[in-house]
Amino acid sequence: MNDAAGKNTIERAEPGEVGIVQPRDFVSTGEFVFESGQKLPGFTLRYETYGRLNPARDNAILICHALSGDHHSAGIHTLADRKPGWWNNLIGPGKAVDTNHWFVICSNCLGGCQGSTGPSTINPQTGRVFGMTFPFVTIRDMVRAQKRLIDSLGIESLYAVIGGSMGGMQVLQWGIEYPAFVRKLLPMATTARESAQGxxxxxxxxxxxxxxxxxxxxxxxxxxxxxxxxxxxxxxxxxxxxxxxxxxxxxxxxxxxxxxxxxxxxxxxxxxxxxxxxxxxxxxxxxxxxxxxxxxTRAIDHFDLAEAHGSLEKAFEKIEAETLVVGFTSDWLFPPEQNREIVLALLREGKRASYAEITTDLGHDSFLLESEELYEIVRGFLK
Amino acid sequence: MNDAAGKNTIERAEPGEVGIVQPRDFVSTGEFVFESGQKLPGFTLRYETYGRLNPARDNAILICHALSGDHHSAGIHTLADRKPGWWNNLIGPGKAVDTNHWFVICSNCLGGCQGSTGPSTINPQTGRVFGMTFPFVTIRDMVRAQKRLIDSLGIESLYAVIGGSMGGMQVLQWGIEYPAFVRKLLPMATTARESAQGxxxxxxxxxxxxxxxxxxxxxxxxxxxxxxxxxxxxxxxxxxxxxxxxxxxxxxxxxxxxxxxxxxxxxxxxxxxxxxxxxxxxxxxxxxxxxxxxxxTRAIDHFDLAEAHGSLEKAFEKIEAETLVVGFTSDWLFPPEQNREIVLALLREGKRASYAEITTDLGHDSFLLESEELYEIVRGFLK
Missing domain, CATH: 1.10.1740.110 (Rna Polymerase Sigma Factor; Chain: A)
Known part of the structure; x- marks a missing residue:
C-alpha cells in the first residue's frame, strides 16, 4: 500500500506544484462507536495524498481541515481546474510542507459532505440519506476515524499533524489520543475550548x-x-x-x-x-x-479539552509530541490568547511547546493565506 | 407648549427616577422631502420628554437612539412596567443627565416602528401599510425630522445632543446640519463612516x-x-x-x-x-x-460624512458646538479608532473637541450600561 499511496499523487507535476491528484476512498468495515454511544457498522473517508511514503514509513504528515474544508488540500483534479486545493500555497514540492520530502495525507472529516460518511450519505440499512439520524460527531470521533485511515496506509507513526481552526482542534486531539503515534503537532488559529461567542x-x-x-x-x-x-x-x-x-x-x-x-x-x-x-x-x-x-459546528461547540479531561493540563498530560502553536494577531474568532493558552498549559506540564504569533490584519483565515513568515515557521518546525 | 412639554414628565416621581411618562405624538403637516428626493405630505414622530423646559428655553437636551432603540429612553409607562426606558441609568433627577436641571427630549426616528412614521405606518393615500413603498431614509432625514419636532416645542437652541451608535451618527449630523442650534455634541461608540464589516x-x-x-x-x-x-x-x-x-x-x-x-x-x-x-x-x-x-440598517450603511462632504474635515467645517466623543476599548462594531478619527478631524478643523476612551470589556453596548466613569464624563461635559 506504500506504492498505492504514492501512486495517485503526481500524474503531471509542474515545478513546485503537486499536480493532478485523484481523491480515494478508505472504507472501514469495522464497527465505529461514536463518543455519544451511537454506532455505525463502518464508514468511508475520502482522502488525498501527496508525495511518497518512504521505505521507513516515517515521513507521513496528516493535514486536518477546518469547518468548510475538505480532503482536497493541494494540487488540482483536472487540467481544467481553476482552483487548486485549499492549502496549495503551503503544500507541494519545495514548499513549506515539502512533498519531495514528506508524504502528506488529508481526509474529509467524518460527518463531512465531500465524500466521507456524514448526514448526506445513504444509510445502507434504510436506503435513505441519514439526515438527522446520523450519529452526533465530535472532534475526537473525527480523529479516531482518521486513525483507521492512517493505519490502513501501513503508517506506524505520523511525523506531524497540521491544521488550522477546527483542524487545529483535531491536531491537539491527535496528540492526546495517540501520544506515541505523533512526533510533532502544529495547530494554528485554534482553541482548546470553544468560546461562548464561537x-x-x-x-x-x-x-x-x-x-x-x-x-x-x-x-x-x-x-x-x-x-x-x-x-x-x-x-x-x-x-x-x-x-x-x-x-x-x-x-x-x-x-x-x-x-x-x-x-x-x-x-x-x-x-x-x-x-x-x-x-x-x-x-x-x-x-x-x-x-x-x-x-x-456542533462538534466544534462541544470541543473543550479542559472539560473533557478535568483541566487543560490533565488533557495534555500524556502528550509526547513537540508542539508549535501559531496564532494570528487579528484573529478574533480564535484570538491569540486562546492559542497562547494551549502553549502555557503544555509548558506547565513540562512538554516541549512553543508559540509563534504572526502579526497580520487579515483575521482568522490568515493561516490559509500566503505568508512567507508562516512558511518559514512551518519549514523550521518540520526540520 | 413649555407647560405642556413639562407636564407629561413626572406624574409619580420616585427619588432619583423620572417616574411615569406618557409618550406623545408630534405631527408635522408640512411636506417632507427625503434626501432621496422622495416626498411625504407629513409625518409623525413619537417622543417623550423628561424634566422641564426653563423660561429661557435653553436647557433642552436631545437624546438620539440606536438601531433598535426608541423614544422611551427613561422612566416607566405604567406602574406595572418592569423595565424602564433604555437609558434610564443615565437620565433622571440627580443622574448624569439630570432632569432636575435639563429638559430632555427623545423621539423615535423617522422610519422607525415605535409610533413614528415608517414602513409599518398606514399610507393615507392608499389605506395600506407603506411597506417597501416607504421612501428611503438617511441619518440626515432623521435629524431633519427631529428638527421639526424641536421647533414645535418652541426650543430655539439645544444645549446638547447625545447618542450612541446610530444615535451618535445623528449627533454628528445635528452639529453639521444646524451648527448654530447646538452647543454641545456628545456622540458615543459611533463612527463618521460605516465600515465594510458593518x-x-x-x-x-x-x-x-x-x-x-x-x-x-x-x-x-x-x-x-x-x-x-x-x-x-x-x-x-x-x-x-x-x-x-x-x-x-x-x-x-x-x-x-x-x-x-x-x-x-x-x-x-x-x-x-x-x-x-x-x-x-x-x-x-x-x-x-x-x-x-x-x-x-440601510440608513446606517449610507452614513459616510466624508463621502457626503468631500472630506471629514469639510463635513465638520461649520460645526460650532463643542464636541466630546466617547469610545469604548472593546467595541469592535465601532472601534475606538473610528471614534478617535472624528475628534482628530474636528481638531484639524480647529474645533473644540476631545476624546474620552473608557476601558471596558463589555463591547459596543457599553454606552448603555452602568458606568460611573461614563456618568462622570457626561456630567462634566454638560457642566
Missing part, C-alpha cells in the same frame, strides 16, 4: 438553517434543502473569518458596478462587500450539505 | 429578512411577516453588540437547565448562550418591524 455564531448559523422551512427536520432532496438558511449562515461566518481592517482595505465602501452610476438608495447589493458576501453564500450552498454544517 | 453584518441581517418567504417583498400582515429572518438578524447583531470576554464571563460554556443533567448531544439549546440568543431573537420580533429594520 458557540453563539455557530448557533445563529444553525438557526438560520433549521428555521428555514426547506430544512424540513433535515429531510430534504439532494439539490434542495435550506439553501437560504445555509447561505445566510455562510455569509455571517465569512465575516468572522476576516477582519474589519481587511474588509475595509478590500471593499471599503466601494459601490458595485451596477450601482456606481447612480446615487439612488436600494436594497440590492449597492456595496461591493454585499455582492461579495452574497456570492460567498451562493457558492457555498452548491458545495456543502446543510446537515453536515449542523453536525460539524 | 455593512456586511447589516447585509446578512437584511438577507435573512428578505430571503424569508414570509417577507413577501415587504407586504405582510401586522403580526406576521418574516419572523424567522428578523430573529436571525437580531441574534447575529446581538453578538456584535457585546464581546468575546463579556460573553465568556456571562455564559462561558454553561449548559441550560434542561441540558445540564445529560451528556447527550442535541441541536436544542444546550448552552446558555444559545438559549439567550434565541430569546433575544424571539423578544425582538414582538417589538420590531422587519421593514423598519431594513430601512434603518
Amino acid at each position: 458557540i453563539g455564531f455557530n448557533e445563529v448559523g444553525r438557526q438560520a438553517i433549521m428555521q428555514d422551512r426547506d430544512w424540513n427536520h433535515g429531510d430534504y432532496p439532494k439539490n434542495g434543502g435550506p439553501r437560504v438558511g445555509l447561505a445566510i449562515a455562510r455569509m455571517m461566518a465569512h465575516i468572522t473569518y476576516v477582519s474589519d481592517a481587511s474588509m475595509d482595505r478590500k471593499f471599503g465602501r466601494k459601490r458595485t458596478a451596477a450601482e456606481s452610476s447612480t446615487a439612488a438608495y436600494t436594497f440590492d447589493a449597492q456595496f461591493e462587500v454585499e455582492s461579495y458576501l452574497r456570492y460567498q453564500g451562493e457558492a457555498f450552498i452548491n458545495r456543502f450539505d446543510a446537515n453536515s454544517y449542523l453536525y460539524i | 455593512i456586511g453584518f447589516n447585509e446578512v441581517g437584511r438577507q435573512a429578512i428578505m430571503q424569508d418567504r414570509d417577507w413577501n417583498h415587504g407586504d405582510y400582515p401586522k403580526n406576521g411577516g418574516p419572523r424567522v429572518g428578523l430573529a436571525i438578524a437580531r441574534m447575529m447583531a446581538h453578538i456584535t453588540y457585546v464581546s468575546d470576554a463579556s460573553m465568556d464571563r456571562k455564559f462561558g460554556r454553561k449548559r441550560t437547565a434542561a441540558e445540564s443533567s445529560t451528556a447527550a448531544y442535541t441541536f436544542d439549546a444546550q448552552f446558555e448562550v444559545e438559549s439567550y440568543l434565541r430569546y433575544q431573537g424571539e423578544a425582538f420580533i414582538n417589538r420590531f418591524d422587519a421593514n423598519s429594520y431594513l430601512y434603518i
